[in-house]
Amino acid sequence: xxFSSAPAFDKLMQEVVAxxxxxxxxxxxxxxxxxxxxxxxDWNYWTKPVPSLGDPKARLLVIGLAPAAHGGNRTGxxxxxxxxxxxxxxxxxxxxxxSQPESVSRDDGLKLTGAYVTAAVRCAxxxxxxxxxxxxxxxxxxxxxxxxxxxxxxxxxxGRAAFGAYLAILRDRGGLARRPAFVFAHGKEYHTxxxxxxxxxxxxxxxxxxxxxxxxxxxxxxxxARAARLASPPSSA
Numbered sequence: 001x002x003f004s005s006a007p008a009f010d011k012l013m014q015e016v017v018a019x020x021x022x023x024x025x026x027x028x029x030x031x032x033x034x035x036x037x038x039x040x041x042d043w044n045y046w047t048k049p050v051p052s053l054g055d056p057k058a059r060l061l062v063i064g065l066a067p068a069a070h071g072g073n074r075t076g077x078x079x080x081x082x083x084x085x086x087x088x089x090x091x092x093x094x095x096x097x098x099s100q101p102e103s104v105s106r107d108d109g110l111k112l113t114g115a116y117v118t119a120a121v122r123c124a125x126x127x128x129x130x131x132x133x134x135x136x137x138x139x140x141x142x143x144x145x146x147x148x149x150x151x152x153x154x155x156x157x158x159g160r161a162a163f164g165a166y167l168a169i170l171r172d173r174g175g176l177a178r179r180p181a182f183v184f185a186h187g188k189e190y191h192t193x194x195x196x197x198x199x200x201x202x203x204x205x206x207x208x209x210x211x212x213x214x215x216x217x218x219x220x221x222x223x224x225a226r227a228a229r230l231a232s233p234p235s236s237a
Contacts, residue, residue, distance in 0.1 A: 006056040008148055012141065013051040016122050021137040023042050025123035025130070029089050032069045032124065039208040046076030050146065053078050054116030058230035059153045060097060061197070063086070063142070065204060066121035066130055077106040080119050087205035087220055088117075088158070095224040114231065116147055122166035128206075135165060143169055152197040156229045159204030160184045160206040166199070167192075186215070187223060 020026055033045030064084075067073050071082030079085035080103040089110070092098035097115035100108075121130040121138045130138075142165065146152075153205040157163040163184045170176045170192055177193045190199040202215075202223045209215040 001169060006148075009056050012144055012148070016049050016051050016141055019049045019122065019138075019141075022123060022134045025121075025125055025134060028126050029069075029073050029124050030071055037070045040070060040074055043074055045074045047073060048076070050076060050078050050119070051122075052116060052118040053110075054112040054118075055114055055153050056116075056148070058112070058114055058116035058149055059151050059233075060227050061093075061145075061149060061152055061155045062115065062117045062158065063155065063166055064088075064117070064119045064158045065128065065161045066119050066126045068128075069124040070126075073075040075105050077103065078119060079103065080106060080110075083207050083210065084205045087210055087215075087217060090217065093218045094221050095228045097224070097228070108152045116145070116149060118142060120162050130161075135161075139165065139169065142166075154200060154231045155197045156200045156202055156227050158202050159206075162204075164202055170196075186219065187226075189226075200227055200230075 029047045033047035036043065036045065050067040062077060067078060068082040068084065071085060072078050075081040079088050085103050089103045090101045091099050092112065092115060093101040097112055099111040099113070103110050121134055121143065122144060125134065137157055146169065157164060157166055167176070167182055175193050175196060177191070182190060184201050186201060186203045188201045192199055200223060202220060203209050205215055205220060
């Protein structure tokens with residue numbers, strides 16, 4: 001199974017899939033794969049850490065929280081097989097980053113162009129709440145992705161946890177300009193430092209947010225429409 005056309009990304013994703021740094025998460029993911037949900041009784045759950053998905057030459061990076069227990073932990077692909085992914089990939093399709101508007105399995109033919117989707121934590125956590133140490137254990141993978149993605153112009157963070165994870169990396173690397181405190185708010189944009197990718201905040205497309213109307217499909221599409229404009233190559237005219 002290949003995760004991208006670039007050997008460095010392949011190597012990194014192989015390390016992600018083999019990772020066992022967080023015993024609690026590994027035990028939980030494997031347990032979910034054993035009991036399964038009634039609707040997915042016929043599925044052979046992935047249960048391993050979930051690799052990222054996307055274009056090694058991406059100009060847009062999307063950072064989520066973690067795979068869903070019966071989504072990415074089942075299908076083996078980030079944001080695939082759950083309602084959060086339904087919202088995300090529809091928005092990416094509408095804005096030209098995805099080849100199709102839905103993602104149901106890792107073999108459904110979906111391709112991303114100019115975009116790369118990852119998460120702060122690569123294993124499904126109980127209650128969708130990773131522990132602080134689990135964020136720290138997984139952080140090196142996101143850091144290495146940031147180093148490999150040389151063409152980034154925009155980073156969209158889905159939710160407050162992804163926002164915090166990304167800013168923590170920038171802060172520790174000295175990549176934050178001196179300015180008032182960064183505050184998470186849907187649609188908020190930040191220029192974190194000269195020459196750095198623009199940071200755009202979005203509510204996470206979780207069922208809690210989409211069922212209550214806190215986040216609508218139109219709101220998410222607007223975020224990615226803005227990201228698409230910012231990610232576009234500068235005009236040669």
